[in-house]
Amino acid sequence: MTGLEAQGIVKRYGGLTVADRVDLALPPGRRVALIGPNGAGKTTLADILTGITAPSAGRVLLDGADITALDEARRVRAGIAKTFQITALFPGLSLRDNLRLALIERRRESWRPFARVGENPEVEAEAAALLADFDLTGAADRRTGDLPYGAQRLADIALALALRPRVLILDEPSAGVPAGERARLLDVLAALPSDLAVLIIEHDMDLVFRLAERIVVLVEGAVLAEGPPEAIAADARVRELYLGARHG
Amino acid sequence: MRLALDLALLAGALGLMWIVPDQLAFLTRVLIMILLVLSLDLVVGFAGIATLGQAAMFGSGAYAAALFALHVSAEPLSGLVVGMAAAAGVAFVSGLALLRAKALTLLVLTIAVAEVLQEVANQADTVTGGADGLGGYLMAPLLGAEFDLWGRTGYLYALGVLALCFAFARRLAGSPLGLALRGIREAPDRMHALGTPVYWRLVTVYTLAGGLAGAAGALSAQTTELVSPAAFDFSLSAEALIMLILGGTGRLYGAILGTVLFMAVHHFAAAVDPFNWLFAIGALVLAVVFLAPAGLVSLADRWVRR
Numbered sequence: 031m032t033g034l035e036a037q038g039i040v041k042r043y044g045g046l047t048v049a050d051r052v053d054l055a056l057p058p059g060r061r062v063a064l065i066g067p068n069g070a071g072k073t074t075l076a077d078i079l080t081g082i083t084a085p086s087a088g089r090v091l092l093d094g095a096d097i098t099a100l101d102e103a104r105r106v107r108a109g110i111a112k113t114f115q116i117t118a119l120f121p122g123l124s125l126r127d128n129l130r131l132a133l134i135e136r137r138r139e140s141w142r143p144f145a146r147v148g149e150n151p152e153v154e155a156e157a158a159a160l161l162a163d164f165d166l167t168g169a170a171d172r173r174t175g176d177l178p179y180g181a182q183r184l185a186d187i188a189l190a191l192a193l194r195p196r197v198l199i200l201d202e203p204s205a206g207v208p209a210g211e212r213a214r215l216l217d218v219l220a221a222l223p224s225d226l227a228v229l230i231i232e233h234d235m236d237l238v239f240r241l242a243e244r245i246v247v248l249v250e251g252a253v254l255a256e257g258p259p260e261a262i263a264a265d266a267r268v269r270e271l272y273l274g275a276r277h278g
Numbered sequence: 279m280r281l282a283l284d285l286a287l288l289a290g291a292l293g294l295m296w297i298v299p300d301q302l303a304f305l306t307r308v309l310i311m312i313l314l315v316l317s318l319d320l321v322v323g324f325a326g327i328a329t330l331g332q333a334a335m336f337g338s339g340a341y342a343a344a345l346f347a348l349h350v351s352a353e354p355l356s357g358l359v360v361g362m363a364a365a366a367g368v369a370f371v372s373g374l375a376l377l378r379a380k381a382l383t384l385l386v387l388t389i390a391v392a393e394v395l396q397e398v399a400n401q402a403d404t405v406t407g408g409a410d411g412l413g414g415y416l417m418a419p420l421l422g423a424e425f426d427l428w429g430r431t432g433y434l435y436a437l438g439v440l441a442l443c444f445a446f447a448r449r450l451a452g453s454p455l456g457l458a459l460r461g462i463r464e465a466p467d468r469m470h471a472l473g474t475p476v477y478w479r480l481v482t483v484y485t486l487a488g489g490l491a492g493a494a495g496a497l498s499a500q501t502t503e504l505v506s507p508a509a510f511d512f513s514l515s516a517e518a519l520i521m522l523i524l525g526g527t528g529r530l531y532g533a534i535l536g537t538v539l540f541m542a543v544h545h546f547a548a549a550v551d552p553f554n555w556l557f558a559i560g561a562l563v564l565a566v567v568f569l570a571p572a573g574l575v576s577l578a579d580r581w582v583r584r
Contacts, residue, residue: 080471106473118471120464123457131461135472140458141482143450147457193473 032093033057033227034079034110034197039088041074041251048074049085050252056197056227063230063242067271071251072231073115076199079229080112081105092197107138111195115202115231117182121175125166125185128174129157132192156192164188164218180211184218197227204234216240239263247271287534291437295430302429308541309436310497314514315521315533316440316447317490322519323528324456325483326463328381330515331388332491334372334395337510339365339492340499341399344412347500352418358439358496365492366485368395373484377477389512396510411506412499425501432501439497443490447530450486459483460528520559524566526573535574 034056041049048071056062064072077083079090081102090098092108100108120128133153134140148154161167164184169177174185183203190198200219207215219241222228232238238245238259245262247255255265262268294305314336321327342364343357351357372391379387399406406412416425423431450456458479461469469476499505508514517540525536540559547558570577 102470103473103475106471112471114468114471118465118468120461120468122464123460127457127460131457131469132472134454134457135474139454140474140479141455143453143455143482143486145453146449147452147454189472 035091037089039078040086042086048251052253054246056229058227059225061228061241061243063232063238063245064248065238065245066248070248072248076201076231080110080199109196111190111193112199113186113190113201113203115205117186119174119182119185122173124171125174126157126170128189129160129192132189133157136193160188160192180207183207187218199229201231204237302433306429306433306436306501309440310494311541312534312537313440313443313494314491315518315537317487318518318522319527319530319533320447320483320487325459325480327480328385329388330385331392332518333510333514334392335365335369335488335491336495337395338368339495340505340509343496343499344505347415354417354420354500357500358493361496362489362492366489369488370485373481377480392510392515396507399507399510413504415503417500436497439493443493520563524574526575529575532573532575
């Protein structure tokens with residue numbers, strides 16, 4: 031299979047099992063949402079996919095190749111990018127330098143001690159294009175630590191896209207985004223490249239049901255239900271356990 | 279603007295040869311110390327590597343240059359290259375182990391590396407001369423210029439090497455590697471998530487900066503024609519760090535400013551009171567930390583912006 035795939039993922043911390051034989055498929059172009067109550071093991075699963083955490087058992091495959099043993103940075107170079115639950119940028123650097131960091135890294139040029147930052151026309155053009163796409167051109171030369179939170183969240187996504195990933199993992203993209211800036215975030219998420227495989231971990235059910243083609247419900251580390259949004263919304267166990275009255 | 283500043287600094291340094299011709303030995307020590315602090319700025323200021331062991335590379339460069347002069351050739355430029363290569367080698371090998379660690383663990387390990395090397399220099403007396411150190415070698419002329427009694431050649435030599443190393447450090451600071459290092463200092467986890475081999479970038483800068491520290495050590499060995507285990511001293515690493523903090527980290531010019539101020543205060547305070555000069559240094563550090571926590575360079579920024 032092409033795309034990202036998790037097979038039989040198990041993760042135990044001592045006697046506690048936080049992932050229990052989880053299977054997950056993320057083919058190119060597919061939008062999959064991972065939902066579940068707090069403590070269901072969503073972030074752990076994401077960390078196993080991105081290589082931050084090693085699973086106790088199971089495999090992670092990218093385009094059919096076993097990448098379970100690769101560390102985080104190698105997986106990023108292989109095409110798996112992620113955004114952070116709590117925005118992680120380089121707060122003391124300008125937004126443009128933040129993007130340059132990602133672009134330089136994608137081009138495998140971050141080891142070069144004699145080239146000059148800002149003098150590579152391709153990097154500069156791509157940074158400018160990303161800034162324009164995200165409507166952040168006006169903020170390009172401000173320190174990202176000084177940007178409003180909504181803009182920081184967008185910048186986080188821009189950084190991930192600068193890596194031109196094949197798989198993008200969004201860890202609660204709407205967390206902390208003020209209501210007034212949500213629409214812009216939704217637009218950005220809806221406009222993600224169509225060939226990109228996207229895994230969205232999210233609590234905001236409106237966002238999930240608007241974007242996802244497939245939903246995986248995780249409860250206590252195990253997949254409780256999986257299917258298209260309509261099926262999940264209609265699933266009695268899911269409604270009882272997680273969605274509660276909101277979609278009932 | 280920056281070119282004008284550089285030229286002014288260079289002209290000032292040359293002018294000192296006529297203003298205080300009897301102080302060139304001291305001024306050469308200042309230049310060498312600036313180079314060591316500059317190397318430390320690349321490690322601490324840019325990459326955020328916590329270290330109190332930069333003397334490990336200074337001492338390695340010094341001993342390598344001295345041994346080279348004793349046993350191979352007294353030609354200074356090749357000795358300088360040998361010193362730099364030896365120090366870069368020590369930085370690379372120790373960095374491979376050190377840079378897996380972080381924060382306090384890293385700090386303690388950097389101290390340990392310098393202490394181990396110092397002990398080796400102390401014990402291996404058939405090679406290193408033990409506690410007495412190495413001496414008795416005379417440097418051959420530098421590009422035809424004899425190392426004279428007044429230290430003019432040594433001073434110009436140190437100034438030339440420092441200028442080249444400063445140009446290199448500035449080039450590095452504005453390079454993709456320099457940006458990646460600032461990214462690592464700001465948010466190492468985010469750098470992992472950009473696919474950066476963080477560890478190897480740290481090893482790279484530690485090695486390059488180690489080479490610069492080695493150049494400082496080699497200059498010291500060549501201009502004084504003497505090396506002792508003190509080249510590995512903890513106090514050397516610590517004073518270099520204080521000088522850098524005084525001047526301001528991550529700015530390169532901070533290395534110049536902090537070192538000049540520290541060594542000038544040391545020089546004059548020690549002349550007034552040879553036993554209590556540390557009080558003057560302590561007061562200076564306190565004043566800077568409270569009044570200009572980002573170092574003296576930050577005051578210059580304010581002045582320029584006005």
